[in-house]
Amino acid sequence: AQSVSQHNHHVILSEAASLELGCNYSYGGTVNLFWYVQYPGQHLQLLLKYFSGDPLVKGIKGFEAEFIKSKFSFNLRKPSVQWSDTAEYFCAVSSTGNQFYFGTGTSLTVIP
């Protein structure tokens, strides 16, 4: 089975600060990579996804992520966070069989 590691469990930033959340996975074959966000009281929503092609993926709300195959990483970035970005962020990986493996999540708090 695959494992997905999110090393930052809790992140606190001031508005306009830059964000980078780490995600590493264990599978060596072809993978599909996702970042989901869960705002307080809401369901999981897709932020961005990587299937193939350009390893730098741009998603909604100014987020982007870079797939670095050699490092088994798919870190999430945003140059300038807003208070409304306060949420739980989950990295997910799938390979075969449509089974998704999620990380444990990173809680982001943005201070106005």
Added chain:
Amino acid sequence: GAGVSQSPRYKVAKRGQDVALRCDPISGHVSLFWYQQALGQGPEFLTYFQNEAQLDKSGLPSDRFFAERPEGSVSTLKIQRTQQEDSAVYLCASSLFGRDRDLGKPQHFGDGTRLSIL
């Protein structure tokens, strides 16, 4: 709305009782997934349906857990003789295609059912 709908939103049961959790996927979605999310953890895969066929149940933690999707749309997750360790949020997700097409297509999640076992 047109999203994934789960009911009930909250369920409290006494240890030993049976519970049934319902999921209404997005209309026309072939794939349906159940996940268990414990406090402070990410969602963990339980089972997968493609239409009415349960193709993967490798994540079900014990034989007390049973899932069905008899007509290929609504799904029910049943937990028999509940235990305290079953307390978690149970998430349902659906995606448009089956696993033979576009592996890893994004999944659309419901709000979940928060199950508390006393």
